[in-house]
Amino acid sequence: MGRDLGDAVSVLDLVCGHRGAPDLLAHARAVIDPGLRAAVDALPSSTRHVAGYHLGWWDEHGQPRTADGGKGVRPALTLAAAAAVGADAVPAAVAIELAHNYTRLHDDIVDGDRARRGRPAAWAVFGRGAAMLAGDALLALAYDVIAPDAAAVRLLTSAVTAYQDGQAADLSFERRADVTLAEGLRTAERKTGALITAAVVLGAPGLRRFGERLGLAYQLVDDVLGIWGDPDVTGKPVYADLDRRKKTLPVLAALASGTPAGRELAALYHAPRALSAADVVRAAELVERAGGRAHCLRQADDLLAAALEDLRRADLPPRGYAELAGLAHHLVHRDR
Template identity: 50%
Template sequence: MLCAAVRRLPGSMLHMAGYHLGWWDAIGEPCQAPAGKAIRPALTLLSAQAVGGAPEVAVGAAAAVELVHNFSLVHDDVMDADEMRRHRPTTWSVFGVNRAILAGDVILAAAFQALAATGSPACTATAVDVLAQCVSALCEGQSVDLSFEERNDVDTGEYLTMAWGKTSALLGTSCELGAVLAGGGERQRKALRDFGEHLGLTFQLIDDLLGIWGDPAATGKPAGADLVRRKQSYPVVSALRAGGQAATELAELYAQPEAFTPEQVTEVALLVERAGGREATQRHAREQLADALAALEAVHLAEQAKSELLVLAELVARRNS
């Protein structure tokens, strides 16, 4: 379904979308580049099974959430000026900013086409509304995240609200769409959405840790990439609000206008850790994971699918890329 949705795109857009998805190289030759973890479509299919449905009923929704995710990545790379993703040049750095924006737009359109082609009319209308609300939340979250780069007074509550829109909303929607298309009840839909949203916060917090301390060989991004951009990630926000000498020194470095040298990136990472930002982020990620797992126990779900959702959640919490 994902291939079919993308292959309906017009020629130049198809080329860029296929490049971003890792299907072919910059000149259009087939290749086997890294294409992401497919966490969101897996959540959709497992959620359909969890409420007693067949995974086949949610295939269109699974393709849709993966396409929405990739639309956001193409645009994020433009906004962040990131030159590498998944160990190769980003779409905008190969095809240019303007064309990459258009490629992201048509990938989003393909997501709604994939979703509209599945399920009963009433069920599909509900699913489209759920996905549309999710895209709005995602864009708002990304906008707020960008605004944080112009501030030095962000608190952890604001950060978590932003992360809910930027990351959690899509994981929650991925789960809810599976339940909707498989005919799940309201309580099942809510429980699965809650699971996905808490898992999304876990995912974002782990992502923030990797953005500072991740191994470039695994993440495909430069060491300390988030620090280079002065991102107000959860470890940094926690560290800046902690008080003490390390927090003060960190604030002074973050406020300087000059770009960080590689040595300063290492120093800033050490200050974030000394101020408690790393430990606070790890602790909160564990708490969000516990809340995600508890949500699955709140309603009756098919045991096999629930077990696989639990395994997927643990994989998200332990990921290194």
């Protein structure tokens, strides 16, 4: 998907000589790592142990190891947006990554996900209470890092409360059989989109609309990967979302399709019994046949195109535009 956009970004690579998305992500991780470690080192030992495990710095016994600490999407967006307008936003990039990991620790507990980044989730190792406290500590650290910047604190507060509202809506969906696709999209804008938007705005306040569109596109792709992603790449079990009968965006699109496959999926999803392994495989087939996968990928591409147009209208320097455009394209066409 998005081949024309990919060609456009490739041309920009050649003309501007800017850093590609993998380089931007690696650069962001390297830039924020000292700040992350300094912040986490200030925590009490018990909380620091859980947080460091979650961040991939050590194993469950506290022994140093190198594990997947995440993609670094949000700090990369903050740093790239700031660079595009000639600003410096390293503390903000550290803060947004701390806040993001707060959401990951809580999400794993709420969703019952036992795997995170290819190894047991923190709550599965240390217990729900310890993992929740570690998440809360990371959020407190995020505010501490940006405390001198009142505008940044307000922005982060707004994003976190939007995330919490989206999480509450997502939980309510599990008890309802009448969730609409429009509701799912609004929830995605809050639960995921708010932090993506905040990451961009912390770097460049004038790029809010770009961040909003990219945040929703990111979640559309994330939900597709939650069903069809390669577990060796995503670090999560195959069909994990379907097994829990989560009403993700591909599922909601399929249920709203009015197709025979959509109706069969509705009967399966709302059956008063546990889903078998065969049921879960069948559900994935039905979502695809009903057009849920294609709909989400098409909408993600449309949002990416609109986000790139927002960037063009922002009249950024060529290198700044190229790096943000390349990063956006990479995030929407990722495989993890």
